[in-house]
Amino acid sequence: MKSHLALLLIAALPLAAEIPVIPRPADVKEIETHLRISKDATVHVADPNNRELFLATLSEAAGFPLGITPADAPSTIQFLAENMLPDRFPIPEGEGYVIRIVAECANVHAATPAGHFNGLQTLAQLIRNAGRDAGGAIQLPGAYIVDAPRFAWRGFMLDESRHFTGEAGVKRLLDAMARYKLNRFHWHLTDSPGWRIEIKKYPKLTSIGGRGNESDTSPDAPPQFYTQQQIRDIVAYAKARNITIVPEIDMPGHADAAVRAYPEHDGGGFLQKGRTDKWPRFTFNPAKPETLAFLDDILTEVAALFPDAGVIHFGGDEVHFGWQKWPQLPEVQALMKKENLKDLAAVESWFNLRMAKTINGLGFATGGWDEIAARDLPADRTLVFWWRHDKPQVLRQALDKGFPVVLCPRRPCYLDFVQEDSHQAGRRWGGFNPLADTYHFPAGLQLSEDDEKQVRGLQACLWTETTVTQARRDFMTWPRLVALAEAAWTPAARKDFASFEKRLPAELAWLKAHGIAPYDPFAKSPEVTDQGAKPEYPDKPQ
Ligand code: TNX
Numbered sequence: 001m002k003s004h005l006a007l008l009l010i011a012a013l014p015l016a017a018e019i020p021v022i023p024r025p026a027d028v029k030e031i032e033t034h035l036r037i038s039k040d041a042t043v044h045v046a047d048p049n050n051r052e053l054f055l056a057t058l059s060e061a062a063g064f065p066l067g068i069t070p071a072d073a074p075s076t077i078q079f080l081a082e083n084m085l086p087d088r089f090p091i092p093e094g095e096g097y098v099i100r101i102v103a104e105c106a107n108v109h110a111a112t113p114a115g116h117f118n119g120l121q122t123l124a125q126l127i128r129n130a131g132r133d134a135g136g137a138i139q140l141p142g143a144y145i146v147d148a149p150r151f152a153w154r155g156f157m158l159d160e161s162r163h164f165t166g167e168a169g170v171k172r173l174l175d176a177m178a179r180y181k182l183n184r185f186h187w188h189l190t191d192s193p194g195w196r197i198e199i200k201k202y203p204k205l206t207s208i209g210g211r212g213n214e215s216d217t218s219p220d221a222p223p224q225f226y227t228q229q230q231i232r233d234i235v236a237y238a239k240a241r242n243i244t245i246v247p248e249i250d251m252p253g254h255a256d257a258a259v260r261a262y263p264e265h266d267g268g269g270f271l272q273k274g275r276t277d278k279w280p281r282f283t284f285n286p287a288k289p290e291t292l293a294f295l296d297d298i299l300t301e302v303a304a305l306f307p308d309a310g311v312i313h314f315g316g317d318e319v320h321f322g323w324q325k326w327p328q329l330p331e332v333q334a335l336m337k338k339e340n341l342k343d344l345a346a347v348e349s350w351f352n353l354r355m356a357k358t359i360n361g362l363g364f365a366t367g368g369w370d371e372i373a374a375r376d377l378p379a380d381r382t383l384v385f386w387w388r389h390d391k392p393q394v395l396r397q398a399l400d401k402g403f404p405v406v407l408c409p410r411r412p413c414y415l416d417f418v419q420e421d422s423h424q425a426g427r428r429w430g431g432f433n434p435l436a437d438t439y440h441f442p443a444g445l446q447l448s449e450d451d452e453k454q455v456r457g458l459q460a461c462l463w464t465e466t467t468v469t470q471a472r473r474d475f476m477t478w479p480r481l482v483a484l485a486e487a488a489w490t491p492a493a494r495k496d497f498a499s500f501e502k503r504l505p506a507e508l509a510w511l512k513a514h515g516i517a518p519y520d521p522f523a524k525s526p527e528v529t530d531q532g533a534k535p536e537y538p539d540k541p542q
Contacts, residue, residue, distance in 0.1 A: 031142030096148030153457025161191030250315030268325025282322030
């Protein structure tokens with residue numbers, strides 16, 4: 001009897017409604033009505049620069065073309081910059097939005113273009129998942145949605161060096177990121193196997209450094225890289241989708257491709273047994289004035305290509321793996337003497353500070369992997385990417401030093417780790433990265449309220465050593481990136497994995513319809529291992 005009563009009580013509570021949207025919105029109330037969207041429905045878009053994309057997104061969701069509302073005619077769907085809500089209900093700032101769906105229309109209210117864009121994505125999912133009447137018109141359930149992100153940085157990193165994705169693949173990726181309100185694309189453009197960004201002043205970076213990849217090291221492999229024109233185009237494509245692209249030029253380590261093209265900047269590489277021949281030119285010479293000028297020139301061209309990036313990432317990771325030759329370099333010896341540097345860590349630190357000055361001077365904050373937290377970079381102009389999950393003390397150190405931090409620990413954020421215990425290909429490190437772990441992150445970190453204020457956000461990273469083909473890159477990325485998107489957007493109290501699992505199948509279908517084949521965790525689809533696969537050359541060799 002008692003439990004029966006409890007059930008009745010629960011049923012009577014005005015529970016927030018479940019709606020088929022990922023990431024789950026912060027607050028949803030049902031309204032007992034429906035909006036009918038038929039083939040003659042029209043849309044009013046506030047931002048004239050993005051009208052085509054808004055219309056295309058809604059038309060695709062509807063399954064029939066929607067038109068722009070003619071002047072002075074009523075709209076079925078409206079994006080409004082002014083607050084026209086009943087009682088002037090406050091609209092969230094920044095990337096937030098309010099959607100009100102009533103019998104006459106669906107209105108999206110937001111204070112910024114980013115807010116409108118996020119509202120668009122929610123509405124597109126609602127429309128795609130709504131029922132149709134006998135005549136094919138959409139019956140969109142009434143709702144009042146108030147939504148805003150938990151974290152400002154909702155990112156994905158793609159390693160283009162180990163295996164190259166190319167323009168078409170990147171644009172497809174950006175489309176899918178936009179759907180899940182991910183707003184930072186961290187573009188790892190350089191690393192040991194290949195240099196992937198055209199630099200006008202140093203053409204050999206791509207004509208020589210662009211050749212080869214992790215599974216094809218032959219010197220006459222076709223160069224694969226993005227031209228400056230392609231980069232500008234992709235940056236604009238991302239911007240229209242509320243995605244900021246943050247470029248990474250890795251230094252002073254992971255430099256083989258650049259040094260292969262310009263050997264005068266060689267700082268030596270792996271001298272450890274068994275790895276000597278793999279990356280013999282792992283570092284730039286950290287102290288040679290000509291090398292520093294070379295890197296300044298590169299960063300200057302990069303800054304011009306990514307004017308809105310806010311951050312230029314300069315890597316800074318794993319330097320000690322390849323710095324054994326540094327003590328023999330005359331420039332390093334001279335620098336240590338002149339600057340009174342005690343050891344190689346101090347040389348690394350000096351180099352970081354030197355390059356950060358260039359990046360700051362160009363008007364950007366410096367991004368770097370968590371090794372830089374140990375060094376003395378300015379906390380107000382440096383962003384630390386915490387990646388070593390086995391070193392929570394490094395995260396602590398970064399927070400204590402006042403650095404803003406992006407959380408992307410190998411576990412559970414590296415997508416080159418396997419996602420099921422039964423999977424064979426991919427990394428493990430005392431475990432692996434199942435969908436649920438990525439979803440629940442960062443709950444396990446027990447961040448205090450103050451810590452969370454310093455956390456700019458979350459990021460998943462796809463390192464591509466073991467992903468030779470696009471099919472495997474998709475398999476490893478999706479749907480874990482969808483889970484990361486909800487982890488980064490949805491308030492902690494609204495996260496619910498069981499609910500996520502109910503909403504996910506519709507998105508697996510959407511991804512497939514858009515040329516992306518995700519892993520299907522429900523059907524346990526076969527693993528894409530890339531065993532014996534040949535590297536692909538998606539863009540024509542330039
Ligand atoms: C560590 S993450 C690296 C990458 C590798 C990755 C493989 C980081 C800063 N360095 O160079 O690709 O592990 O999981």
